[in-house]
Amino acid sequence: MPAYPERRLESARLRLRPPTPDDVGALMALAGEWEVVKYTVRMPHPYTQADGEAWVAAAHAPDTAHRPFAIELKTRGTFIGAIGLTETDGAPEVGYWIGRPYWNQGYASEALATLIDHAFGALGLGRLVARAVLANRASHRVLEKCGFVRGRETVELAPARGVRRAVVWYELTRPAGARA
Numbered sequence: 001m002p003a004y005p006e007r008r009l010e011s012a013r014l015r016l017r018p019p020t021p022d023d024v025g026a027l028m029a030l031a032g033e034w035e036v037v038k039y040t041v042r043m044p045h046p047y048t049q050a051d052g053e054a055w056v057a058a059a060h061a062p063d064t065a066h067r068p069f070a071i072e073l074k075t076r077g078t079f080i081g082a083i084g085l086t087e088t089d090g091a092p093e094v095g096y097w098i099g100r101p102y103w104n105q106g107y108a109s110e111a112l113a114t115l116i117d118h119a120f121g122a123l124g125l126g127r128l129v130a131r132a133v134l135a136n137r138a139s140h141r142v143l144e145k146c147g148f149v150r151g152r153e154t155v156e157l158a159p160a161r162g163v164r165r166a167v168v169w170y171e172l173t174r175p176a177g178a179r180a
């Protein structure tokens with residue numbers, strides 16, 4: 001996984017930037033909702049201040065394979081969620097969440113499109129993978145809107161949830177001729 005050469009990305013409405021300790025309050029309020037974490041693999045529930053602080057600290061660790069961005073609204077600087085890449089079996093995997101008050105306004109799709117451009121551009125990656133719980137229809141839609149191609153279904157353990165569940169894998173390959 002290459003290092004992030006640029007840690008501040010912008011789209012029409014959003015800024016993707018490194019998380020800071022100032023995000024922890026909003027992070028706890030938004031990530032504290034079960035509806036937000038229930039389909040995720042790693043987000044704890046309940047989501048404590050210590051969880052938020054650990055997430056921010058891990059984002060800045062020099063050797064981390066987790067490279068999350070905080071997502072904020074450009075207009076007000078409001079923290080609304082997070083997105084990033086982790087490494088799964090050698091492949092960069094995208095993950096994201098948006099706080100419930102901000103759902104269905106296109107923010108996840110906008111943030112993911114921005115991360116994809118960054119991954120295929122500055123980071124020089126050739127392929128991204130993603131996984132969504134079968135029942136998580138909003139996430140399937142986000143991935144499809146961003147061009148991910150639906151692949152196999154597997155049953156996986158979600159460590160933070162303590163259950164096995166059906167997930168659908170997606171992948172996106174850098175278009176031929178795109179800037180590496």
Ligand SMILES: CC(C)(COP(=O)(O)OP(=O)(O)OC[C@H]1O[C@@H](n2cnc3c(N)ncnc32)[C@H](O)[C@@H]1OP(=O)(O)O)[C@@H](O)C(=O)NCCC(=O)NCCS
Nearest residue numbers: 036039096097098103104105106107108109137138139141
């Ligand atoms: C999945 C999630 C990130 C989507 O965020 P968002 O900002 O609302 O996403 P967008 O607005 O960009 O797109 C959502 C799309 O899903 C659609 N959608 C929402 N709920 C849906 C449902 N129950 N069934 C089908 N489609 C649904 C929306 O209509 C929209 O599609 P459209 O633009 O064609 O109308 C957000 O719901 C979330 O954070 N969920 C909890 C965490 C999570 O699941 N993360 C992903 C793990 S793989």
